[in-house]
Amino acid sequence: MPIHQPFSRLPVWLRRVLTLLAVMVLAALLTHWRQNASTYATGFWDTGSQPLVFGRMLQIENHQSAPGGFMGVYTQEWSDGQNRTWFRENAPVRADDFQSYTHQSGLQGWAFGQLNRVFRLVQPSGEVRETWLYTTNCILFYTAELLLAVAVWQQAGPVAALVWVLAAVFAPWPQRGMKDLYWCLWTWLLPVLASLLLCRVTARKGRTPGWCFALVALAVLVRCMCGFEFISTFLILCEIPLCCALVQTLCVDRDPQAARRWLGRTVGTGAAALGGMAAALGLWLWQEVQYFGTAAEALASMTQAVTSRVSVSDDAVRAVTIPEVLHLYFAENQEPLLQFGPVTVTLLPLLAVVLAEAAVCAVLLARRRQLAKLAPLATAWVLSLAAPVSWMVLSKAHAAIHTHLVPMLWHFALVPVSCLALVVMTKEIAVLLFRRKPDLVASH
Numbered sequence: 244m245p246i247h248q249p250f251s252r253l254p255v256w257l258r259r260v261l262t263l264l265a266v267m268v269l270a271a272l273l274t275h276w277r278q279n280a281s282t283y284a285t286g287f288w289d290t291g292s293q294p295l296v297f298g299r300m301l302q303i304e305n306h307q308s309a310p311g312g313f314m315g316v317y318t319q320e321w322s323d324g325q326n327r328t329w330f331r332e333n334a335p336v337r338a339d340d341f342q343s344y345t346h347q348s349g350l351q352g353w354a355f356g357q358l359n360r361v362f363r364l365v366q367p368s369g370e371v372r373e374t375w376l377y378t379t380n381c382i383l384f385y386t387a388e389l390l391l392a393v394a395v396w397q398q399a400g401p402v403a404a405l406v407w408v409l410a411a412v413f414a415p416w417p418q419r420g421m422k423d424l425y426w427c428l429w430t431w432l433l434p435v436l437a438s439l440l441l442c443r444v445t446a447r448k449g450r451t452p453g454w455c456f457a458l459v460a461l462a463v464l465v466r467c468m469c470g471f472e473f474i475s476t477f478l479i480l481c482e483i484p485l486c487c488a489l490v491q492t493l494c495v496d497r498d499p500q501a502a503r504r505w506l507g508r509t510v511g512t513g514a515a516a517l518g519g520m521a522a523a524l525g526l527w528l529w530q531e532v533q534y535f536g537t538a539a540e541a542l543a544s545m546t547q548a549v550t551s552r553v554s555v556s557d558d559a560v561r562a563v564t565i566p567e568v569l570h571l572y573f574a575e576n577q578e579p580l581l582q583f584g585p586v587t588v589t590l591l592p593l594l595a596v597v598l599a600e601a602a603v604c605a606v607l608l609a610r611r612r613q614l615a616k617l618a619p620l621a622t623a624w625v626l627s628l629a630a631p632v633s634w635m636v637l638s639k640a641h642a643a644i645h646t647h648l649v650p651m652l653w654h655f656a657l658v659p660v661s662c663l664a665l666v667v668m669t670k671e672i673a674v675l676l677f678r679r680k681p682d683l684v685a686s687h
Contacts, residue, residue, distance in 0.1 A: 262393065266386055266389045266390060266393070267382065267386055269385070269389060270381075270382045270383075270384075270385035270386040270389055271382050271385075273385045273412060274378060274381040274382050274385060277412060277418060279377070279381040279418060279421055279422055280374055280377040280378035280380075280381050280422055281374070281377075282370075282373065282374060282377070285418050285419055285422075286419045287419065287423070288416070288419040288420035288423050288426070288647075288651070289420070289423060289425070289426065289647060289648060290322075290324065291321075291322035292322070292423075292425035292426065293327060293423060293424055293425045294317055294318070294322055294323070294324055294325070294326040294327055295315025295316065295317060295326075295344055295347070295349065295352060295425055296315060296349075296351055296352040296355055296424040296425050297326035297327045297329070297330045297424070298315060298316035298317060298318065298326035298341050298352070299313065299314075299315050299316055299349060299352030299353060299355075299356055300330060300352060300355055300356040300359045301326060301329055301330055301336050302316065302336070302338070302341065302356070303353070303356030303357065303359070303360060304356070304359060304360060304363065305335070305336055307336070307337075307338040308338070309338060309341055309342075309343050310343055310533055310534040311343040311345065311349075311530045311531070311533050311534035312349075312529070312530045312533055313348070313349050313350065313352060313353035313530075314343045314344060314345060314347065314348060314349040314352075314530055314534070315343070315344050315347060315349040315351075315352045315425075316341035316342060316343050316344065316352075317341065317342055317344055318340055318341060318342075319340070319342060326341075327373075330369050330373065331369040331370045331373060332369060333367070333368075333369045343534055345530075345531055345534055345535075345544050345548070346544075346548040347469075347470050347471065347527075348467070348468045348469070348470075348523065348526060348527045348530060349468075349469075350465065350468035350469050351424060351425060351427050351430075351469045352424075355376055355424055358376065358379065359372060359376065362375050362376070376424060377422035377424075378422075380421065380422050380423070380424060380427060380428075380429070381421050381422050383427075383429040384417070384421040384428050384429040384432075385411070385421075386429070387429045387432040387433070387436060388407070388408065388411045388432070389408065390436055391407065391432065391435070391436065391439070391659075392404040392405075392407045392408050394439050394443075395407045395663060399663065399666070399667050400670075402666055402670075403663050403666045403667060406659075406662045406663060406665075406666050407659050407662065407663055409662070410581065410654075410658050410659040410662045410663075411654070411659065413581055413582055413583055414580060414581055414582075414654055414658060415578075415579055415580075415581075415582050416578070416580070416650060416651045416653075416654055417651070417654050420651055425469075425470070426469075426470065427469050428651075430465055430466045430469050431466065431473075431476075431477060431655055432480075432655075433462035433463075433465055433466055434459065434462045434463050434466060434477045434478070434480055434481035434516060435477075435480040435481050435483065435484070435656070436462065437455075437458045437459040437461070437462040437481065438459055438481040438482065438483070438484045438485060438512055439484050440455065440458065441455035441456070441458070441459060441484075441485075441508070441512065442484045442485065442488055445508065451508050451511070456511055456512065456514075456515040457515070459481060459512055459515040459516055459519065460515040460516065460518045460519035460522070461519060462481070462519065463477065463478070463481070463515075463516045463517075463519030463520055463523070464519040464520070464522050464523050467519065467520050467523030467524070468523050468526065468527075471523070471527075471549075471552075472552065472634075472638075472641070472648075473634050473652060473655075474520065475630075475633040475634050475637050475638075476630045476631055476633060476634050476652055476655055477630075477655075478513070478516050478517070478520070479626055479629055479630040479633055480626075480627075480630050480655060480656060481512060481516050482509060482512060482513060482516075482626065483622075483623055483626045483627065483630075483656070485505065485508055485509040485512050486509060486622050486623075486626060487619045487622050487623050488505045488508075488619075489502055489505040489506055489509055490618045490619045490622045491618075491619045492505055494615040494618040494619075495615050495616060495618065495619065524545075527545065528541055528542070528545060531544055531545055551640070551641070552638050552640070552641040553637060553638050553641075563639055563640060563643040564639070565635070565636050565639050567639075567643070568635050568636075568639045568642050568643050569632070569635060569636075571642075571643065571646070572590075572635060572642070572649060572650065573590060573591065574591070576590075576646065576650060577589050578650050580593060580650075580653055580654070580658050581593075581658065590653060593658070593661055594661075596665065597624065597661045597664055597665060600664075600665060600668050600669070600672070601617070601621070601624075601664070601668060603668075603672060604617060604668040604671055604672050604675075605617055607671075607672060607675040607676070608671070608675070611675070616671070617668075617671075620664055620667055620668070623660055623663075623664075624657075624660055624661065624664050627656045627657045627660035627661070628657050630652070630655060630656065630657070631649075631652035631653055631655065631657060634649070634652060635649065635652075
């Protein structure tokens with residue numbers, strides 16, 4: 244008897260619990276296998292921001308606080324790594340050793356600070372607790388990726404799901420960055436996970452409960468409270484499942500009434516995401532007022548932080564053009580996006596292979612008048628490309644000077660979606676080329 248048959252007979256709640264447990268166990272195994280939690284084995288990504296979190300954890304550990312609520316804190320020397328050294332050495336600190344960083348809200352520092360206090364009950368070594376915190380962060384990232392893979396399995400089969408996982412396991416940038424306590428890469432995936440759940444519940448119930456939209460807003464809120472950078476990328480990601488469902492009902496199912504309903508859900512999801520971002524901005528303003536003492540100074544600080552990142556105009560930010568930024572990341576930057584031993588895959592070859600196979604698949608489908616079948620996958624791929632590019636356009640100044648950060652965006656979600664598309668299109672091409680036509684089968 245196939246294993247899925249007895250599993251499908253279990254109660255729904257039990258299947259969900261077992262699936263989640265299996266996902267978390269596999270996430271822990273991947274973390275151990277790839278040595279992601281090691282302080283040095285996989286390297287670091289953006290060491291300048293992590294001191295904010297270590298400083299906040301030190302304050303919580305020493306029952307201290309700083310103006311601004313739970314905003315992260317540096318020592319008097321910005322990004323110098325002193326906070327991490329003190330944390331590893333269990334060094335005593337004073338409140339006036341720190342200064343708040345007002346360009347972010349710092350939820351991750353507060354959350355890891357509470358977790359560190361729990362770890363401190365059983366582990367006095369700062370170095371060991373640092374590894375434990377990295378381990379937690381990596382397991383959460385792999386868990387989020389594996390939950391996405393489960394959704395891919397349900398839509399495109401086990402091979403596509405496996406390829407999705409491999410696109411994370413053999414990606415140099417996430418391998419370095421998933422443990423980073425400041426960036427918390429797993430929170431980057433929360434909005435798309437929330438929107439996938441919304442689609443799943445809608446398909447099962449035939450309607451979308453309000454709590455699904457609230458969950459999308461909460462996911463975006465959490466992401467923004469850990470940092471507003473790259474927010475356009477995450478706002479686009481959470482729309483991808485809705486847009487694919489909309490295109491499926493419109494182009495494949497040819498059901499205009501259902502398409503209108505999915506359009507409404509797509510707009511509602513976008514509104515919920517923007518609501519979560521607005522709530523995060525409100526909390527950030529509250530923290531700024533606590534720090535500066537007046538709303539006017541708080542607004543001035545927030546405005547300066549936003550305009551230094553968002554390309555309002557060339558007069559307000561660094562004079563760099565959007566074509567220059569796009570050329571930098573599409574052509575000049577040759578960082579590998581995937582690495583299998585000595586074999587590496589960079590951006591342009593990946594794009595070229597996907598587009599070439601898409602052209603072949605489109606021609607074969609068009610000959611059978613089935614071109615619409617490609618529309619949902621094409622929608623997902625185009626939006627997965629638009630997600631990282633949106634930040635390069637919206638925040639060209641920030642992108643131009645942060646070449647050590649921005650290439651990570653290709654993994655949210657162009658790289659895994661491209662790998663998924665290659666599997667799906669290869670399968671479709673094989674069927675179109677080697678399966679006999681129905682009329683020929685009938686004649687025999």
